[in-house]
Amino acid sequence: MQWLYASWLSPHWLWLLGALSIPLLVHLLRRRSPRQITFAAAHWLLPKHRRSQKRWLLRDKPLLALRLLLIALLVLALAQPLLPRDAGDGSGLLLVDPRVGRTELREFLAGRDDIARAEWLQRQPRSIDAPRPPAPDLWRTLGTLAARAEYRRAQILLRNAQNPSGYRLLETSPHWQWHALQRERHTDNTVPQIAVLGPEPQWLRPAIDAIAEQSLSQVALQPLHSAATLDPRQQDWLIYNNAGELPAAVRAFVEGGGLLISDRRVQSAQVPFTAVDGQRLEAAAIGRGSWLRYRDDWHSAGFYHRADLPRRLWREWSAQDWARQADGRPRWSIDAPPARQLPDTAVTPARPEPLSPTLLIALALLLALERLLALRRPESETGSGPDKPEVQP
Amino acid sequence: MQTIEPLTLAGTRDLVWLSRHIAGGMLLGAQQSRRRGAGIEFQQYRSYQPGDSIRQIDWKLFARSDRYFVREAEQESQMHVCILLDTSASMAQPSFAVPALTKLQYARCWIATLCWLLHNQGDRFSLIALNDRGFERLPEGGGEAHHRQLALALDRLEAAGHWPDDRQLAGLWPQFDQPCQTVLVSDYFEHNGEISDFAARLHAAGRPCLPLQLLVEAEETFPFDGELKIRNPEAPGFTEVGARQQRADYLRAFAAAQKNLASRFAAQQCPLTSVAIERPLETGLRRFIDAHSIHGSAGIG
Known part of the structure; x- marks a missing residue:
């Protein structure tokens, strides 16, 4: 079942594929027995092959195919396939803690050729040219990014080597390279x-x-x-x-x-x-x-x-011993992140493709085509006119 | 000209009235050329039969004998037209557009109208309905009474069986001892050319046979689709065909057969008139008359 979740965003919709049998059944059931007519000029009709064998074949095959396609597309739109995307693995990408100043960043980047681009460290990283976002909850943000394939091999620049821990389990990528501007405990911590x-x-x-x-x-x-x-x-x-x-x-x-x-x-x-x-x-x-x-x-x-x-x-x-309290507060260091390393196998090398608009347009077009075919069909079928075709003199 | 609807043809219960109505419409403006009384000589009395006009009853004789007698006169006429009507089962073919209208019903109206036209110009007419179960005959005659009897005879007809074989047809030849013009009304759906052969033999015997072919539109266009289970009224069992696959072949074969038939009659200088029964009867009749009016003395109309 794992592969299902690896390739579909909502695989529980796939059971709708069973609905493919509906048009098949409808076409099988509506496969009418041949119309019976009395036709004196039957003399000039030469049955070339046994029609009884062909009776098992479905009629209106294009219409049936269209209906099957329609249902398949609907299931596809609901289940939302995860398409593999070659979005890179984050090599050469630097995720910058928004608390890092511009000049500090410039100094940091000065000697580094392995960094091609830099983005702000946030839930949806954006280019460094974008306005500086508010300082994120590092613990949560890193946990989110660890599961994203495109940031698996990023480098991460934090302001401090040590940061407050969160309450949840932190997950990180084993490929991340950590950098910090300030290795020692920040002086902030010595004052309340x-x-x-x-x-x-x-x-x-x-x-x-x-x-x-x-x-x-x-x-x-x-x-x-x-x-x-x-x-x-x-x-x-x-x-x-x-x-x-x-x-x-x-x-x-x-x-x-x-x-x-x-x-x-x-x-x-x-x-x-x-x-x-x-x-x-x-x-x-x-x-x-x-x-x-x-x-x-x-x-x-x-x-x-x-x-x-x-x-x-x-x-x-300060009668309260805040310094000791601050020391006792859980912190983590980039040198030994207290994290579970998220293995590569747990990361889907894909992301949901925003197919929905395209699919919806395709669905609408197909539906219109299906209606056109289905509504045009009766005219061509009862070619004998508006009256009852079964005439028994 | 206002024409009669196919539904009216199908539903009529008074062939006499209908045929007079149609003929009246066709004769609008034409000179009443019939010379009443001229050339008519008393020949015999005969007992009254249903269909005779009460005006023909000899009331003096009735007063004497307390029985109805009709004065029958020998009417000298230029022509005797013998109408041959094919009443094989295929003539029961209904129209697909107007299911109540069959070829036989159309033929009844058509023949009654033609005979009223013949009556109007003083010609005599007779009727022979043929199938392999026997012949229905109305002897040669003229006048309104005869026309009424014709209508009654037509009403009695039913389509069944096949075209009679040669042995049965042999019994028919004495009918053509006297010179006459024949009109053969049929669908001409023949297997071995038996109907056109009969027409050819009539022609060879000096009894020109004017053919009228009755069709339904579906036979000319084959507008069906899907799977068809086709019953041939003159053959047992069913034929199953895919209409779409068969249409082209059918239309080709049918057109070839029609062409063949038309050329056979063209060779006898009796062009084939094919009418679809969904079309107005007046136009069908007019086409038939126009096709044969060039035949001088042998012509109708």
Whole structure:
């Protein structure tokens, strides 16, 4: 059965081939017994051969052939054959991580003659001349491309040698050549990734800037527009500034290992907070992460109108051991991808041919031709006129 | 000229009226040339028979004898036309376009009309219907009564059997002792030329035989398709043929036979008139009359 799936996109439609017997049956059943007429001039008719043997032969053979062809085409259109396509195997193709900058790419390509063309690494790779796409989920994208014959022997250029793992099994091609611009662990990983959801509090950005100036230059704010883009593998801390009930997506972020920072305007039922650092802060552990909540409104002057705000915030926030958490987060390296290598035999050297428009036009034309033939037939058959041909005097 | 529909021919139950109607249409504008009474002499009384006009009944004699007698006069006429009608089974062939109309029915109407025309010009006519089961004869005569009897005789005819063989035909020859003109109405579908041979023998005996051939259109065009199981009315069993494969051969053989037949009659100076029974009877009759009117004294019409 494997070959069926290797050569048809929807092989379950092939059972329709049984419908080929329908026109055959119709033609067999409608094969009328000879018309009986009385004809006085039969004297001049000379039967040359036994007609009784020929009675088993089907009449209207062109029409029958047309109908069989019509059904076969219909089955073909539904089952969608996978036509072998000589689209290459990706030799000389470089798939570029969209996070790689233009100049970096140019430098990388400078000494390499084995690369004929470069495409963005995404689910449907497109030429490097196309606008830079958003950074993909590498784990998933690579898994998708591994099963595509035309990318089997591509070279892959990533920004980092180490990247966050996904939850699913990663599949890669054994022929891929891996490149990375940064071999060592990226410095990004030594500072927490801070995301902001909701309007930024006025004091936040000056405070972060101050932190960056003083000690950690890589600290930056990443404004988010929707809770759906939250990912505990991408962001470490979330500063949440929307009053009201805690959304489920944010809660999922915390449960996945993130740190949620909010003030008391954000509420959620059944969260067992415990007081931290005197009366100012309370914290709760939710799943693998935790929620830090200030007990007063952080828009009030009493909260932020103080000289040591940046230092104090940093101390409060980093009380959680985010660095260790970041280390414990699953990552994979291009030197030893934690992947199952997809063997060549599992990859169909073909892709579905978009036959459908052509097939549909052919179907329509054949159908019209079939109707033309079928409707013209009765006239020529009852050549004796509009009345009943069986005349028994 | 308004013509009679084939369906009317097929459905008529009054040959007398129909033939007078058709003949009337054909004689429109023609001079009534018949001289009533002239040359007619009383010959005998004879008892009344169905078909006689009641005007011919001698009422004085009826008053005397309480029986119907008809005065029969000997009518001197230029010509006696003997109509020979083939009533073999093939004459029952119906038209494929108008299945109710058979060759025999067409022949009835055609003969009745011709005889009314003959009556109009004072000629006498007789009828002999032939097949191998016997002859149906209407003796020589003229006048309206005779025409009515002709119509009755025609109505009684049925198509069956074959063309009579020579032995049977031998009994027919005494009918032609008197000089006469003959009209042979048949489909002329013969196996060994027996019908045209008979015509030739009549011709040789000085009884010119004017042939009328009745066909249905399908016999000339063979418009069939598909498998056919063909019954020949004059042969047992069925013939199975593929119509399409046979058409060309059939048309060729049929045309050759027609040509042969026409040339045989042309040699006797009696051109063959072939009419398709789906065509108007008037044109068929007109063609027949036109074909033979050049024969001077022997001509009709």
